Amino acid sequence: QVQLHESGPGLVKPSGTLSLTCAVSGGSISSDSWWSWVRQPPGTGLEWIGEIYHRGSTNYNPSLKSRVTISVDTSKNQFSLKLTSVTAADTAVYYCARVPTLTQPFDYWGQGTLVTVSS
Amino acid sequence: SYELTQPPSVSVSPGQTASITCSGDKLGDKYASWYRQKPGQSPVLVIYQDTKRPSGIPERFSGSNSGNTATLTISGTQAMDEADYYCQAWDSSTVVFGGGTKLTVL
Numbered sequence: 408q409v410q411l412h413e414s415g416p417g418l419v420k421p422s423g424t425l426s427l428t429c430a431v432s433g434g435s436i437s438s439d440s441w442w443s444w445v446r447q448p449p450g451t452g453l454e455w456i457g458e459i460y461h462r463g464s465t466n467y468n469p470s471l472k473s474r475v476t477i478s479v480d481t482s483k484n485q486f487s488l489k490l491t492s493v494t495a496a497d498t499a500v501y502y503c504a505r506v507p508t509l510t511q512p513f514d515y516w517g518q519g520t521l522v523t524v525s526s
Numbered sequence: 527s528y529e530l531t532q533p534p535s536v537s538v539s540p541g542q543t544a545s546i547t548c549s550g551d552k553l554g555d556k557y558a559s560w561y562r563q564k565p566g567q568s569p570v571l572v573i574y575q576d577t578k579r580p581s582g583i584p585e586r587f588s589g590s591n592s593g594n595t596a597t598l599t600i601s602g603t604q605a606m607d608e609a610d611y612y613c614q615a616w617d618s619s620t621v622v623f624g625g626g627t628k629l630t631v632l
Binding site for chain 1: 527557559561563568569570571574575580610612614616619620621622623624625626
């Protein structure tokens with residue numbers, strides 16, 4: 408049973424960089440899976456941020472692509488999200504999730520972590 | 527960019543059938559998935575590849591996808607089914623979510 412756990416600062420200042428890590432347990436991040444970040448602003452719907460394969464290939468949401476970097480650390484079995492130049496609109500619960508293979512659905516999700524952008 | 531449209535809300539009486547639609551250009555040519563999200567919880571996959579149910583999802587959940595519309599159907603709706611439901615599809619190598627539908631069981 409794969410488990411995902413997000414961690415990182417819960418408060419980020421405007422214009423700063425949001426950084427989160429997702430630790431994977433119960434399975435190898437080097438398996439034939441894609442690892443994603445999804446966010447959900449308070450009271451609204453889900454927004455896909457992007458994904459990474461263990462060999463480093465990435466796909467990003469075009470609307471966020473200029474500010475997003477997703478990276479993977481296979482030695483630590485984890486992957487990370489960096490979102491630059493944040494504003495209050497980036498306040499959201501951030502989830503990490505797994506797709507078993509590209510174009511398949513998300514089968515495992517983390518519990519989510521709330522990140523607030525405020526001074 | 528590709529968009530998926532869902533009704534903001536659907537209401538159903540206990541024991542009746544609830545249908546939630548998801549519309550997108552030629553959505554029937556893609557696979558649709560559906561997620562259930564209860565307040566304060568992570569989304570849970572309830573339907574994938576249009577019609578398949580993951581292990582542990584009750585048989586009252588079913589799906590279809592044709593033309594421009596995918597539909598999630600919940601037969602014999604129970605109070606525990608009250609939640610937000612999101613459709614999802616892949617467009618090239620990117621993920622698209624619908625805006626979500628709040629299902630209320632009155």
